[in-house]
Structures are given as C-alpha cells and as structure tokens.
Amino acid sequence: MRLRGRVTPGSAEDSAADFLGRSVTARAESLLARQSQYLTDAAARDRELAGALALIAKEPSLVDSAWTLHTLAPDAVEFWQAAESRVHTRLRYERAGDGWDRFPLWS
Structure with a gap:
C-alpha cells in the first residue's frame, strides 16, 4: 500500500x-x-x-520529548496485490471532493 x-x-x-x-x-x-x-x-x-x-x-507520566504524533491527510492511496503470474492487481484511489475515484493501474 x-x-x-x-x-x-x-x-x-x-x-x-x-x-x-x-x-x-x-x-x-x-x-x-x-x-x-x-x-x-x-x-x-x-x-x-x-x-x-x-x-x-x-515517573508514569514521563513523555519522550522527541515524540511527535504525525497525521496523514491522504490525497491518493494505491493498493498492490502480487500474483504468481506477475500480472499484479493495482488500484489507485484519488480524493474527489468528499469521496474517492478508483482507477485500475497497469501492473
């Protein structure tokens, strides 16, 4: 992913x-x-x-001063599923307003 x-x-x-x-x-x-x-x-x-x-x-409330939580606001998500044949499945989702558009990709 x-x-x-x-x-x-x-x-x-x-x-x-x-x-x-x-x-x-x-x-x-x-x-x-x-x-x-x-x-x-x-x-x-x-x-x-x-x-x-x-x-x-x-000190149970001790916090690592270097610790920073990060948040990702994704604009695109790509999924890849391997296939033994090497013809993999790849899907890309791109943010579109309040939803997502789905696009199949070449492997």
Whole structure:
C-alpha cells in the first residue's frame, strides 16, 4: 500500500497522549533512542531497558520529548496485490471532493 498526501505534526498534547497510550516497554524503548541501530551487546540493551522501565515506574507520566504524533491527510492511496503470474492487481484511489475515484493501474 502506498499513501500520498500532506503530513502535519500533532500538538504537544496529542503527541503526549499518543506516547502515553503505548505499552510501557514501547515507551521505555523510545526513551533509549536507539531504534534501528545495530545491537552489539544484548546484555547492555537489557540493562538500559531495565533502567528506562524503572524510570517510567518512578515517573508514569514521563513523555519522550522527541515524540511527535504525525497525521496523514491522504490525497491518493494505491493498493498492490502480487500474483504468481506477475500480472499484479493495482488500484489507485484519488480524493474527489468528499469521496474517492478508483482507477485500475497497469501492473
């Protein structure tokens, strides 16, 4: 699926509510700010995660200052379904007023 449109950052209040709505472990991982970095020492990760979990236990309303909720207002949405024959199904929807127009695409 591919979505295209305008992306806007949410307010600080909405971002905080989104962050606090996540699991405790997900919030702790976010506080570590290491997503997608190479993991070279699992024991160090576990120690740091335990520290972040303890911090959240001590301050349950703690919010990662870098966390920003973003909202996408799509103008176009494309769906792609693979077929073994390689004749894939592709559909594109484009915003048209209050609704959507549907267009089949070449695979």
